[in-house]
Amino acid sequence: MTAAGTLPRPGETVEMIRAASPITVVDRLGEGGQGVVYRARLDGGPTLALKWYRPTTASPQQRQAIADLVTRGTPHGCFSWPLDLVRSANVDGWGYVMPLISPEFAPFAQLLNDDVQPSFRVMASIGRQLAEAIACLHASGLCYRDLNSQNVYVDRERGAVAICDNDNVGTDRGYVAVYGTLLYMAPEVVRRETTPTTVTDLHSLAVLLFKLLMRGHPLEGRRVDALYSWNGRNHASDEEIAVQYCGYEPLFVFDPADDANRPVDGDPMLRMWPLYPGFVVHAFTQAFTRGLHDPSLGVRVTAQTWRKLFVRLGDGCFRCPACSANRIYDAEEPDKACWSCGRRTALPLALELPSHTVVLDRDAVLTPGHLHRNRDWSTNWARVESHPQESGRVVLRNLGDAVWKVHADGEEPKVVRPAQAFAVRPGIINFGVAQGRVRTLP
Ligand SMILES: [Zn+2]
Numbered sequence: 415m416t417a418a419g420t421l422p423r424p425g426e427t428v429e430m431i432r433a434a435s436p437i438t439v440v441d442r443l444g445e446g447g448q449g450v451v452y453r454a455r456l457d458g459g460p461t462l463a464l465k466w467y468r469p470t471t472a473s474p475q476q477r478q479a480i481a482d483l484v485t486r487g488t489p490h491g492c493f494s495w496p497l498d499l500v501r502s503a504n505v506d507g508w509g510y511v512m513p514l515i516s517p518e519f520a521p522f523a524q525l526l527n528d529d530v531q532p533s534f535r536v537m538a539s540i541g542r543q544l545a546e547a548i549a550c551l552h553a554s555g556l557c558y559r560d561l562n563s564q565n566v567y568v569d570r571e572r573g574a575v576a577i578c579d580n581d582n583v584g585t586d587r588g589y590v591a592v593y594g595t596l597l598y599m600a601p602e603v604v605r606r607e608t609t610p611t612t613v614t615d616l617h618s619l620a621v622l623l624f625k626l627l628m629r630g631h632p633l634e635g636r637r638v639d640a641l642y643s644w645n646g647r648n649h650a651s652d653e654e655i656a657v658q659y660c661g662y663e664p665l666f667v668f669d670p671a672d673d674a675n676r677p678v679d680g681d682p683m684l685r686m687w688p689l690y691p692g693f694v695v696h697a698f699t700q701a702f703t704r705g706l707h708d709p710s711l712g713v714r715v716t717a718q719t720w721r722k723l724f725v726r727l728g729d730g731c732f733r734c735p736a737c738s739a740n741r742i743y744d745a746e747e748p749d750k751a752c753w754s755c756g757r758r759t760a761l762p763l764a765l766e767l768p769s770h771t772v773v774l775d776r777d778a779v780l781t782p783g784h785l786h787r788n789r790d791w792s793t794n795w796a797r798v799e800s801h802p803q804e805s806g807r808v809v810l811r812n813l814g815d816a817v818w819k820v821h822a823d824g825e826e827p828k829v830v831r832p833a834q835a836f837a838v839r840p841g842i843i844n845f846g847v848a849q850g851r852v853r854t855l856p
Contacts, residue, residue: 421450421466422505428454428464430498430511432484437500437511439464447471448581454511464500465581466509475589476581480510483583489554492547494578515576519567526563526625532570534740535777538728539573541623542791545720547577548619552612552717556583559610561618562595563625586611594618596656597631602709604661616714620701623720627690630683632702633659635667635675666702668695689753691730691744697723725770725783725791732775735759735806743773748856761855762808763838767848774798774838774852776808785848795845801837811835816846 422428422439430437440453443463448471454464467476480496488495500509525532525540532540544566551558558580565579582592590609593599600617602608624632638659642652650658659665665675668687677683687695697715705714730743739754743761751758765772770784780796782788795814801807811834812818818830822841830836843850 420469420506422452422464422502422509424452426502426504428500428502428505428509430456430500432498435459437462437464446579449509453514456511461514462497462511463494463514463578464509464511466500466505467507469507471591472507473591476591477508479584479589479591480581483580484510486554486556489556490547490550492543492575492577493551493580494576495580512578512580515567515578516569518569518571519574519576520570521564522566522568522622522626523563525568525570526629528570531629532573533731534742535728535731536570536573537626538724538731540568540570540575541626542721542724542728543573543575544577544622545619545717545724546789546791547575548615549717549721551583552615555585557586557610557612557615558583558618559590559615560592560594560598561615561622562598563622564595566622582610596653596660598622599660600709601661601664601706604657608709613709613711613714616711616716617701617705617709619717619720620698620705620715623724624698624702627694628683628686628698630667630677630681630686632666632668632698633664633675635665635677635681637665637675639678664702664706666699666706668699669703670699671703689742691727691742692746693723694727721791729770729772729778729784731778732762732773735762743771743855745771763840763852764855765810765843765850765852767850773855774808774810776800780845785845798838799835804837808838809835810838810843814845818846819844 424439424441426439427436435456437454437456440455443451443453449465449467452464453461455461481499483496484498494512494515496510496512498511500511559582567576593603594610598618598621600614603610603614621632641655665672667675667677667683701715732741734741734752736757736759737752737755739752741752744750749758762773762775765774767784772778776798778798779794781791781793782795783791785795797811797813798808799811801809812830812832815832819827820830820836820843821827822839838852840852
């Protein structure tokens with residue numbers, strides 16, 4: 415039971431402080447340790463989410479921290495960022511409003527439990543957006559502090575990300591209300607040697623990204639399994655065990671120098687790990703070997719580096735020409751056999767750009783980030799589609815507003831206007847802002 419006067423009730427009107435606008439509480443969406451979240455409607459405006467703090471957590475420092483976030487504004491479109499503080503004439507305390515996360519999004523934790531894993535292309539998109547959002551947060555001088563699978567939401571159809579619970583965002587030296595969530599916490603935070611910062615966020619981000627691609631926790635292998643079995647006699651709590659393997663003796667399941675904590679038989683990580691190219695394996699190995707013990711920006715994998723890595727991963731996705739399984743091109747191992755059918759087939763054509771190689775298979779996209787070296791990886795300037803007449807072939811459709819000049823090998827030059835497509839074949843494409851060569855992969 416909630417005591418009257420400590421929380422707003424559906425139908426009640428509260429006030430946005432900066433905007434000086436009334437907002438009506440619609441219904442309760444959920445609650446956590448810090449407060450209760452409601453759906454709320456702005457008069458003549460959008461439906462928003464309203465979080466009201468419980469009296470025990472509604473400290474002046476927390477209120478100031480949220481006020482600072484409102485003033486700064488969101489660093490990236492993925493964040494459900496505080497828009498305004500809210501007060502009430504009838505209820506003590508305060509709350510804040512933020513954009514409502516639309517119903518297509520589900521908690522990341524749910525995606526990890528789904529029987530059917532998203533395609534590599536969708537996972538690459540989710541990883542890229544998550545890394546990009548955290549990179550923008552860090553670039554603006556802020557850290558998240560409690561990144562975990564409950565406060566990241568994903569739309570698995572579109573490969574989109576939304577990040578909620580931004581209450582704990584602040585500067586590295588600012589007010590801290592949380593240590594984070596144990597299984598995502600950097601070892602030095604588990605050991606309470608530091609409070610969460612930008613560099614500890616990077617560990618949490620690496621754990622999330624690893625779980626996305628490998629479907630397991632990077633520190634939970636045989637050695638941890640044995641700790642739980644031994645626990646029958648030892649009476650340590652699950653939390654004490656997690657403190658041990660996340661904080662005091664963390665050992666990566668694929669540590670190249672120590673195989674004591676390899677995944678247990680039947681663990682999906684054993685199946686997933688070999689499917690990825692060397693550059694993915696290398697980044698995770700760095701994050702969970704040296705990165706566990708050296709919490710510096712030079713050693714932990716930065717969000718910017720993960721962002722580049724996930725763009726590259728997405729650019730390498732294709733369907734096996736023999737069996738249609740989702741595969742990833744690996745420039746270091748170009749003749750790698752298909753993980754599903756075991757065949758070494760001819761690979762699709764690829765577009766070589768000044769700083770990217772994009773495999774031209776159905777659903778591949780070119781963004782301003784590919785062609786213009788800017789940071790927009792979400793707008794599609796071109797997309798690869800199935801050839802309308804010839805099975806097995808693809809076309810590249812111009813979705814931007816520039817006219818392309820295409821010079822296919824051995825043919826007369828032609829132009830491809832906006833909305834038009836051309837059948838992909840070797841040659842040069844001048845996109846206006848950049849030039850690329852379509853070629854066969856080695
Ligand atoms: Zn195959």
